[in-house]
Amino acid sequence: MTEQIKLSFSPDLSLNTEGKHVRDGLSTALLLGDNLWLSCDERTTIERLTRLSDGTFGEHRSFDIYDYLDLPAQDRSEIDIEGMGMADHYLWLVGSHSLKRKKPKRHDSIPEQIKRLSKIKSDPNRYILARIPMLQDPKTGAYTLHKEVEDPDKPGNMLRAGQLRGDKSSNLLTELMEQDEHIAPFMNIPGKDNGFDIEGLAVHGSRIFIGLRGPVLRGWAMVLEVEPEEDEAGILRLKQLSKKKPYRKHFLNLRGKGIRELRISGKDMYLLAGPTMDLDGVIAIYRWRNAVNGDNEQVVHNNELERLNEVPHGSGENSGKDKAEGLTLLDDKQMLVVFDSPTEERTVGENDVLADVLRVVE
Template identity: 25%
Template sequence: MKVVVGPLPTMGEFDLKDKTRRSLSGVACPVVVDGRHICLVGFDEGAEARTIAINENEYEAKKNPIDLGPNDSEMDVEAVAADDRYYYVAGSHANKRGPPCEVNEKSHRLVRIAYDPATGLPLRKSNGKLKDVEDGFDITKVLSDDLRGSVGKCLGSDEGGFDIEGMAAYGGRLYFGLRGPTATDGGGAIAYVFETGTSPSLMTQDDVRDPFHIRVASGKAVRDMASVDGGILLLLGPDDDNRDVGWSIALWKVDEEADRSSPVDTADLGRVDLSEAKRAQCDKEVKPEGMAVLTSRAEGASEVYRLAIFSDGMCDGGPMIVDAIRSAP
């Protein structure tokens, strides 16, 4: 893993309070316009999203609000994904951190927003409201019995509460990566990824499949996901026990025919060390929670993914540009 540049200075503004500006936790970038990736970003404070424009040299924050509603709700957005027509914005579906570990029903949401494929911007009506937005998904309908039973429990290994942190659209389906619950696997751990279709009509119990069991290091789980040719990149970091286990990136070669009861291995692309990224103003801490793929290129027998890594705890996400390298098998 190689840090190329960053944190990139921010042009423009989100027009949000500093606490919210420091809570960027999900990103998806489906369109490139004039050499810049147009992305939707979500925050784990409030219920608004924003758009950004980014490449490896420039980063612009847009102030136009994307209201996820309802007013004064705490959606706790933790994951954003996109296919060729829609953005998908997921709440964590997690209980509030305790005590008293209260259920946060407002985080039990998955919102689908249509965007203009020419601009990457959400489609709007003449009055500025979102033109095509769907908020009728119920994720619990597609969970296996074990995962459904973890919804509503306290976070951490003691109770094994449910916590969505990553999401990616791949091969016409949505994949959700969990920070919790996790399971032990010898000296390591198992992180869960479940999937569903991308339309409300498919999000039914007829679409239930057992989750994938992703083999990870002890204390780690999924913190974000991003689609690439041939698979999904996983940003791995501390699980809900919050141990100091660091962050890393892995490539998961998605195989729908894989045995769902057997652990799946991934290709390790290296450790993410952004400890020196903190800036003097506004930032509080560096917690990588958003990952966007800017480019992918071959170098000899290796594949190099140029990524923008965003941190919860840094104002406007404090994007760092890094190269993750997948060596030939």
């Protein structure tokens, strides 16, 4: 039986404006010390839970991203945060950058249902790659976000929140992808249709690795690599990584799966991978050895990836539920997985949910 850990959320902080509970849409997870940072895909906040004496996580605190960044849309529309990472006193976060196709509604007429399937929507706040200063309290061990704060390692130097240049319909990253030979044909396709869709971020020093749920090219998934740097105006730009472009593409044969989450341990990268389309299917965790050891683009064949664990997913009566979205390392032998759309068996009471603990197989 899979070991599980309870995550407890505050009833005062857990509902968005549409009444959706934060536990019902968890999209990424990051453990820093005793703090478990989580995001829900239909909010403008990120959540902090703290490890309690019994091993569960609680003491829920919520941080509104509007307090730290100048988001493209001022109507408090969702950010769809799909990845978080930490390095050099900065919390990095990334939105999905994806388009959405409307769903048919059963109570509508057939012509109206067909028409809805033709409509594609863009959420302005999804186009975000940003960093926010984060410091650990030496007394309590708790991590807290700041809009601007002095660097504890470099007195007199200020850390400040920043984001990649962008607007309500794009940013620097999507502008580059619209010119890319592999990705450009998928930029106007919704994420759930195998279009461009970010799900996962990991940080190694100044290098940011971005996992793509889509597109998947003949079974091959992609990881983008960039190195953001701050310009004179405080806006993030992308460092030129070669004579031709400011990013690298790494191709991984996950046999049709897209990437749901990335985590780095030492030189290795752990990948949570599952269906790119909106369907039930195998979700598994892979290890990519020496992923960050080098500065060249890589093509990684399936037999060069270690398939570590299969993750439970909904099927049958639970179709569309228990979709593994977030992965974080508890220690060098255990990983924590959180789920979008949890089943009734995974929810506890009105405000708690169970996350799975999986062992790292050597």
